[in-house]
Structures are given as C-alpha cells and as structure tokens.
Amino acid sequence: MRELAYVNAIREAIQQEMRRDETVFVVGQDVRGGVYPHTLDLIEEFGEERIVDTPISESAMHGTAFGSALQGYRPIVDFMFASTAMTVFTETAIMTGQQYFLHGSKRPVPLVMTGAWGIGKRTANDHAMPIHGYYSRAPGLRVVIPSTPYDAKGIFTAAIRDNNPVMIPWCTGIMMLKGDVPEESYELPLDKASVKRAGSDVTVLANSEQLQFALKVADKLSDEISMEVIDPISFSPIDMETILSSLEKTNRIVIVDEDWESGGFAATVSARIVEQAFDLLDAPIQRVCFPNMPIPGGYMEDYLRPNPEKIESAVRYVCA
Amino acid sequence: MTEITVTLTKEQRITLFRNLVRADKFGKMMYSRMMQGKLIGFYHPAEGAIAPGVAAGSFLTNDDILFPHHRGHGITHMLSKGIDIEPYIAEHAGKSTGCCEGRAAWHYAYPDNNVFGTTAYIGHNFVPCTGFGWAAKRNNRGQIVMNCFGDGAMGTGRSHEGLLLSSNWQLPIVHFCENNGFAIFAEVEEMHPTAHLSTIAEGLNIPTTIVEDGQDVFAVAEAVMPAIERARSGGGPTFIEAKCLRFKEHDIGNRDLRGWKPREQDEYDAMLKRDPVLVATERARAESLFTDGEIEKIHEDAEQEVARAVKFADDSPVESPTEAELMATLYAPRDGVSF
Numbered sequence: 001m002r003e004l005a006y007v008n009a010i011r012e013a014i015q016q017e018m019r020r021d022e023t024v025f026v027v028g029q030d031v032r033g034g035v036y037p038h039t040l041d042l043i044e045e046f047g048e049e050r051i052v053d054t055p056i057s058e059s060a061m062h063g064t065a066f067g068s069a070l071q072g073y074r075p076i077v078d079f080m081f082a083s084t085a086m087t088v089f090t091e092t093a094i095m096t097g098q099q100y101f102l103h104g105s106k107r108p109v110p111l112v113m114t115g116a117w118g119i120g121k122r123t124a125n126d127h128a129m130p131i132h133g134y135y136s137r138a139p140g141l142r143v144v145i146p147s148t149p150y151d152a153k154g155i156f157t158a159a160i161r162d163n164n165p166v167m168i169p170w171c172t173g174i175m176m177l178k179g180d181v182p183e184e185s186y187e188l189p190l191d192k193a194s195v196k197r198a199g200s201d202v203t204v205l206a207n208s209e210q211l212q213f214a215l216k217v218a219d220k221l222s223d224e225i226s227m228e229v230i231d232p233i234s235f236s237p238i239d240m241e242t243i244l245s246s247l248e249k250t251n252r253i254v255i256v257d258e259d260w261e262s263g264g265f266a267a268t269v270s271a272r273i274v275e276q277a278f279d280l281l282d283a284p285i286q287r288v289c290f291p292n293m294p295i296p297g298g299y300m301e302d303y304l305r306p307n308p309e310k311i312e313s314a315v316r317y318v319c320a
Numbered sequence: 321m322t323e324i325t326v327t328l329t330k331e332q333r334i335t336l337f338r339n340l341v342r343a344d345k346f347g348k349m350m351y352s353r354m355m356q357g358k359l360i361g362f363y364h365p366a367e368g369a370i371a372p373g374v375a376a377g378s379f380l381t382n383d384d385i386l387f388p389h390h391r392g393h394g395i396t397h398m399l400s401k402g403i404d405i406e407p408y409i410a411e412h413a414g415k416s417t418g419c420c421e422g423r424a425a426w427h428y429a430y431p432d433n434n435v436f437g438t439t440a441y442i443g444h445n446f447v448p449c450t451g452f453g454w455a456a457k458r459n460n461r462g463q464i465v466m467n468c469f470g471d472g473a474m475g476t477g478r479s480h481e482g483l484l485l486s487s488n489w490q491l492p493i494v495h496f497c498e499n500n501g502f503a504i505f506a507e508v509e510e511m512h513p514t515a516h517l518s519t520i521a522e523g524l525n526i527p528t529t530i531v532e533d534g535q536d537v538f539a540v541a542e543a544v545m546p547a548i549e550r551a552r553s554g555g556g557p558t559f560i561e562a563k564c565l566r567f568k569e570h571d572i573g574n575r576d577l578r579g580w581k582p583r584e585q586d587e588y589d590a591m592l593k594r595d596p597v598l599v600a601t602e603r604a605r606a607e608s609l610f611t612d613g614e615i616e617k618i619h620e621d622a623e624q625e626v627a628r629a630v631k632f633a634d635d636s637p638v639e640s641p642t643e644a645e646l647m648a649t650l651y652a653p654r655d656g657v658s659f
Contacts, residue, residue: 049458055488060450060481067451070436071385071459072659075451091447095439099429101650104421107431107659108652140650163652 001180009149009181010038010114010170013156014076016185018046021074024160025050027064028078035080036116036175058088062113066096069111074160082115082169083129096165097140108163112156118172119258119290119305120209124297130257130290133264135167136236142166143236144190147211149179151233154188162190171258173209191234193242199228202319203246204311205269206256207231210288213308214256217315220308225319235265243269244277251282252318256306261289283318326545328538332379333609336537337600339378342622343370343396344597346405349626350395350412354572358634360414361425366392368535368567371596372498375540375562376466377401379548382433383461385452387445389468389498390438391566393426397468403433409629416639417632423639442503443473446482453491453557464551465493472503474517483559487524490556494547495521497559498534500566505577521559534562535594538603565591 004012018024025046026039032053034040043051054061058079065075079085085092092113099109119128136143142164146155152170159166196211197218204227206214211231218227228246232238247253253273255266266287273285288306295301328336347366354363366373366389373389377400380386386401388394393412399405411418411428420428429436436448449467456463473479474497486493497517501508508517518528527550529543540562547558567588569576576583604610610618 055481055484057481057484059447059478060485063447063450063482064454064485065451067448067453068455068458069451070431070448071452071455073455073458090441091444095441095444095447100652101646102420102424102427103429103431104419104423105649105652106420107429108657110652142651161654163654163657 002183003178004149004181005175006149006152006170006177006179007037007175009153010156011040011042012181013153013160014038015042015045017157017160018042018050020185023072024074024076025052026076026078027052027054027061029054029056029061029080031078039078058084059091062088062091065111065113066091066109069109070099070107074110076112076114076160079113079115081127082117082131083126085113085115085167086131086134089134092167093135093138093141097138099140100164101140109165110163112159112166112168114168114170116172116175117169118209119295119301120173122297122299122301125295128295130259131169132167132235133259136265140165141236142190142234144168144234145170145207146233147171147174147207147231149177149181151188151194151231153181154186155190155233157185158187158190161187166190171208174212177212191237191239193233193239194231195228195242195246196231197227197229199226200249201226202252202254202315203228203230203243203250204254204256204315205230205232205243206311207233208258210256210258210306210311213306214311217308217311221312221315225315227315232265238265238269238272240272240276244273244280247273247277247280251280254286254288254311254314254318256288256311258290258305260292261287262292264289286314286318288314326542328541330609332541333538333604335378336374336541337604337609338618339374339400340370340537340597340600341618342399342625343374343392345622345626346395346399346629347392349630350393351568351572353630359412361412362571364391364393364571365568366396368591368595369498369500369564370396371537371600372496372534372540372562372564373397373468374400374537375544376468376494376496378541379545380464380466383463385434385436385456385463385465387449387452387465387467388435388437389470391470391498391500394435394437398430398435401433401435403430403435406629406632410633410636413633413636414638415633415636417636418639421639443469443476443478445469445473446478449493450482450485450491453486453493454489456492457489462552463492464548465491466496467493468496468498470503471497471499471501471508471512471517474520475503475511480520483521483524483526486557487526492551492554493557494544494551495526495557495559496544497561498564499561500564502566502570504570505579507579510579516561518559518561526557526559528559528561531560531562534564535596535599536603537596537600565594567591
C-alpha cells in the first residue's frame, strides 16, 4: 500500500472532504501559505474563499468557524499551535462545547479545531503544551488524537463529517511518521480506542509519540512480558469498555500520557478503574506523565517527559 | 461613502410604536415576576433602554441573524423580530415548554428564527457574529446580521477582533451599540477615553452613526434602516451607537450605583421624563399617527399578550429528565439534524 507521512495524511483527509462537500473550509493564520504542511497548496485548488487567513485574532478566527457552523457550514479552524486555542478557551471550550446541549439539542455545531503540540522539540511550554487534558473537561466537545498516519486520515475525515465540535490536537513528534494510508476516503470511529498490539501480561495506554515509544518497549520486552498496547484515540468521551476488557485479561495497567500528571486523562482513567474494576487489579495502577511543572525548553525535556525507559520501568514494576 | 437617508412610512412607525409598547410591558412583567420569585436565575432589566432594541429588531426578516443585547434578556429585540415569545417566558421559568427544553434559563437560542444569545461573557456576541457574517456573505441571498451589545462590550478584545474582521471582509453586519452609560456600576466616561465609542469602529474604517437620542425609537430606526440596507446590498458593516438611559439597577437585587456612589434622585426624576414610551407617544400624538383610542388598543393588546405568555409559562410543567436521558442528548447524531 502507499505510504504517507502523518501530516500529509491529515492534508489528504481535508482535501478529499473539501472536494466532496463545498461547505467544508479552513480558517486560520497563514493557512494559505501552510505553516504546517497539512494546508500546503490547498489554496491552489480551493481559493481564498475556502482557505481563509485571518489576522492574529483568535477569538474572531474561531468565531468565523463557530458562527458559520451554526449556519450549516463545516469549518476546520487551525490554531497552528494547539496551545494558541487556549488564548480563547472561553470560546473554544465553554461556548462551543455547551452550545448544542444547553440550547435544547436542536442546532448542531459541526466544526473541527486543530493545532500542533509536542514535547521533545525544545520549544518550551507555549509551543509544546498538550491541551487534551484541558479540553476533555469541557462537556460537549469531542477530543481525539490520532497517532498513526492511517488513523490521522480516518479520524480527520470522520471529524469533518461529524455534527459535533471536535478538538484534534496533533503531535509534532510524529508529524513525519510514515505509514500505509489508502488513497480512497474512509472514516474511523471518533469514540473508540484502538488495540495496537495484543498482549496478555499488562495493558499500556499510550498516544502520539508515546505510542511509538510503548511499541518499542513492547518489542524489547517481548521475550519476558507480553504487553497489550492500546491507543485511547478518544479523550472525551473515554472508551472505558475497550480499556476494561483489556484489563480483564491482563489485570495490570500503565497509563502513559505526555500531559501533566494531575487531573488529566491518566487521572480520570485511574479513578474510573478504581471505581468500576478494582477487583481486576493485581498491581497498583502506574501513571507515566509529565511532572506538574511548566514544560522547560532545552535539554531538560529528555528526562522530565515520559520516555521508553520510564515506560519500561513502570511495566516492570506492575509485572514484578 | 454615500449617505442613505430614510423617511419612515406610517406603517413602519406603527410597527415601531406597537413593538415598543409590547417590549415595555414584557419588561415590566419580567421585573415583577422576578420579584415574586417566578423567574429563575438573574434578570437584567432593560427598562428605559428599550427603544434601541425595538429599532434593531423590527425590520429584520426571519432569515436575518440576530444576537440580542443581554439587557432585558433580549426580549425587546426578539419580540420585535417577530418570534413566538411564549416559549421564552417558559424557558425563563425553567419549564419543559421552554425554547431550550428548560436547559438555558436566559442563555437561550431560537435557531429556527436565527436568534442566538445571550451569555454571561460580555463581548462574546462578536465571536459568533463574525461567523454569521461570513456565512451570510457566502450565502449571497441578502441575509444580514444584527449584532447587539452594550458599552461594556467595547472594553473587550473580542469587540476589536470582530470589528476588524467584519471590516476586512466587508461582512453584512450591523454592529449595534446600546450605550446606556453603565457597565454594572462603572461609567462609560471613566472606562473609555473617547466621547463616542463609535470612534473605535471609525479607526477600522467602518461607517458609523451616532444616535444622540436613543430614547426616541423613531430616531434610532432612522439610523438602523440605512445600515440594514447597506449590509443587505453588499455595502459591508456599519457601527451604530445609540445613547440611551438605564432606569433600573444592573440586575434585580443589586445596588444602583454611579461608580461607587448611589445615583441621585434628580437623575431618576430627569430620566423618567425621557421614558421611551412617553417620548414615542408624544411624537405619535404630535404627528397624528394614532387616535387616543388606537393607542389605548395597542396597550390593551400588549397586556393581553403578556397575560397569555405568563399563563403559558405558569401552566407548563417543570422539566425533569433523568441524567441518562440528558446524557443521551449531549452529542448531535450524524443523521436527522437540521440547519
């Protein structure tokens, strides 16, 4: 099958959906020029009416998407860097998330919000910050992160066709990761986790670049420990069914997430396991996350962020 | 810029007068129901400052998009646009017949009538209105956006951004500033360095109109109609600043201060002489628009309409869905939704 880089798989999803449905458009800053390659040269095919640049006005930029979505368009609002969406958190999380439900579940808000994040590029907190933890606490939003090129195309396609606001923060650490991607259009479920490697001794949840790390660790330990590696994909709502059915088999779990340790995905999943499946656990849940400090730039990232060594150590701890 | 001037027809003046009386009676009913404990949440009375909302709403089509000012919780604007007001009164009482199934209190929307609002986040209106304007321009069927807000909203960054994009893209938006001089207690003179807030829009190359007497519904309408016409015919945005008077406290139960001191009795006495219904009635009499009997009939009709809405709200049951039933409506389905 044909190989595509992750970021080009996003681009292909956007391009194919824009060809299929003329209500789809992209709005952002320098999306015409394509600061990131997922909008590169789309201007040539779709013109300025559908590849829309704004000034550095995040609230009105998001508003272009939010308001037009309420009028039946299907916008993709590109914040370039995911953390930039946080400058208008009221609009992107609260107002966008509550709109449909609070108004009687009548007029949907079909929009996609996206932006890049990623620890390990020595860019420090502002550019690197994961945002899925923050956004997954805003009811009414879907928060999804695809972690392979195949998933990137299927998830973006489904998100554009979905009738809800979908936040997709994608990770720069896997931007050029290559993988098989079908040329034709396809959708993947927005609310389902994906088992990336079957195993029987321990369940490891990991997304984005950490998924690659977890799979490497699984390879390395394959003679000693059988790791089941699951990509959560959906951070809101969380697919507990897939996680718990894996735990029934393994009775041990390690949750890896580059998000801060406190109050995020890993904390929520841990709490739900303790509430719903305490008896399944043969070892304490282990979380491998970023410590609760602003992400420093420079070389400190290497030993502060989750990495293969920390994942291996946590896996060995629960399997001991 | 070509100035468009209008002379209101007799029919248009009758519409404005009728909507003004209706808005006044609905506003007073809301005030008294709040005092009786029959409204849920807060109420931010519009009393005294209803002429701008009537002028903003009275000449919109159903297809036009309205974001009402939060003062009076938008009733003035909405009833002028011609929407069914009963489900809104029910919504404000937390009833199942409410326009948002009893979930929104006064943060309602009427999507089928293209009315979206209101919110606690002052200045938020500029955000969706940018997208409404973008959609209206691309729809290319003469649709316009009426974006209503107060002087307080002009302190937000959102207002700058919304004005900027509407000017860049020449969006069909009427930015309608109902400047009543107060953001809660804070005086506009103290919070803004310019005599007119419209100078902010001028700086972004948006045509502006100042209505010095925003107590006069006919004067406000004469400013609004050319702006609607400009937007409808592809002429881009307009910024209207209508100076008006807030008779009551910011929200019921709060103190009514100027800065941090109580407003003087003299101020209230002077204001009441500029009651918008009084002003309009004097003009209507002077211009022989109505007979006294016709004016009386308009008041009676409005009172009956208010009574019907109150009865509808009172007779409706309180909504009490289960948590599971509510959760099932959190996300929109793929099929069977309408825009």
